[in-house]
Amino acid sequence: MATDRARPRGEAEVPRSPSRPGRVRIARKGSPAGRACLYLLLFLGAFVAVMPFLFMASTSLKTIAETITRVSPIPFHPDFWPASPQWVNYIFAWTRARFGLYFRNSVLTAALTVAGVLFTSSLAAYAFAKIRFFGSKVLFAVLLATLIIPESVYLVPNFITITRLGWYDRLAGLTVPFMASAFYIFLLRQFFAQLPTELLESSRIDGAGHVRSFLSIMLPLSHAPLFTVAFLAFIGSWNSLQWPLVATSSPRWRPITVGLTTFITDAGPENQLRMAGAMIAVLPVLLLYFVAQKQFTEAIARSGIKG
């Protein structure tokens, strides 16, 4: 490990400032100029992160002529924005481009998937964390190994499977294959394993079975990780494109991601409608994100993986 220390110098000028406990803090306050530089850089980064969304919003409110004639790369320039916002674009996108239907499909698909994931993975995580049983280690390792498999590998076999099951172009074909994942089991198991076993055992002495201790002790204590899993499963379902492209053939259950890509290739130059569609796809995610941003940033930090 790297502790090759330099010789202590006499002029160690460190007046120790009291630090608030429990907060990440590496370096102490630098010079005002250094701080200003830091802020400038961070703001520049934030600007880069946000700019495409501003572009999306502004273009979605332009007229088709403005998307060609009234353009500027800088959000502070008036030409970046429309002369007067065309809210009618959203009505067009919602009805004529059928984004209303796609939106509903995406909501349904995501809701069903999240419900399925919560059900399957919390049960399995409980078993792996709190019950000793034959084969648990091997089984868990096999499940985890499935995580490195790229989705492309699943395309052909799962397409054949859902076709045989009669789930092609049906809601079941879009949801059931994603109703369990080793990753969510893993996340929940990590949390469940931390909860003291004594808690469960005392209740079991009282005569409660595993089902009771799962429902009345484990779940009520696990709001945060369950939320993490629900959020990640929602994002995964809402943003997925490859499988829905393969598993749907009609607009009936087509999710908004597929609607958006087919619209992108069909619509030609009507960029304002494409961007309105993109806004409709982004907004629910952003709304959720801003409402519970604290939990979300922590959830992502905890997760470490997404497809």
Add this chain to the structure above:
Amino acid sequence: MSTPSRTVRVRSSGRAVHDTLTAYLFILPSLAVIGVFGIFPLFFTLYVSLFKWRPGGKVAFLGLGNYAEIFGKDALPLLAVLASIAGFVLAGLLIRRRRSRAGGLLLAAGLIVLAASLVALAFFLPALVAHGDKEIFDALRVTVWYSIGTVPLQLAAGMLLAVALSRRMRGQQAFRVVYLLPYISPAVASAAVFELLFSLRPDSFANQLLLLFGGKPLQWLQEPKGIIPLIFGAVPRAAGVGVVPSYWLQWAQGPSLALMSIIFYSLWVFIGYYALIYLNGLSAIPRQLYEAAEVDGAGRIRRFFSITVPLLSPTTYFLTLLGVIGTFKAFTHIYVLRHPAASGTVDPLSVSIFFTFFRKARLGYASAMSILLFAIVVGLAILQQRTLEKGVSYGD
């Protein structure tokens, strides 16, 4: 009730059987879904890869025919390439043992094996590509460029950003929220924006920016030319030279500008995410280490390289694995950003598999490609586990 918990652990065998049954009942739903849609498909795809398989039940047994189409009918180049890969592994093993008693000898042997493998690869890979499916080997080259273009930059920028964000300051949480936006939002939507930002129109964002610095408009997402000839003028054309040099000249062109544009998008999406994961790792580093180093007179840069970087190595290892394997999974944004004009220079293997199945309806061939992809990913995972994990410090 305060019975000591020990008593519960002493169970009759009846209790153990009961527990096992309960556990399997709890796992059953997950196991059913993952079994049918996550484990069975691996074997099924292997089976399908042995057939000419069209939708609607038109099926004919081919044996290894699909694989022969990928690698060419001539087995020699394939065997030679496989042998040189084995050679790399062997060389790595030998060189790692250099500290042992016969160290000098082993090191020399390792270097010889390494050189021989390199030469073999340089000669036989072009032959393999010449006999095999050009599209697939193009896709593999794209995948390599894409990894090189994204992973190291994401790691470096993510780590620096994490260090900057870890300072105590106003608006810390707000910055985190903003930096995670690109990662959270649907790639279909944000990639659609990038398609406009990097379009070939002279008034597109990328071209306007170029204009500010006195450049000329470029084709961006529709430019199949490599960035090396675009920056330095022409690389000598491949006409008339043999198979081997002309193959390596293709590499010398670098990634296409179209692929570079896609790499920019990737960086935009992932740097914030990497920073957040690094931030999580930073919070585990004890503050006392920094204070001690500061007392000892280590400057900020010294502290960064001697404390932060080594102690973050588990996170770096994890993110490298995630990033490289992610390259082989990349799909959505490339599907949106790929343009016919740049075809063949932007599709990694995952996208190529998708179109073999989706457009050409060649299920058997797509399955054989999937098996190849799977083998590569597993190989990489093992390799990374063996090599990188050695250099990882877990902080003790």
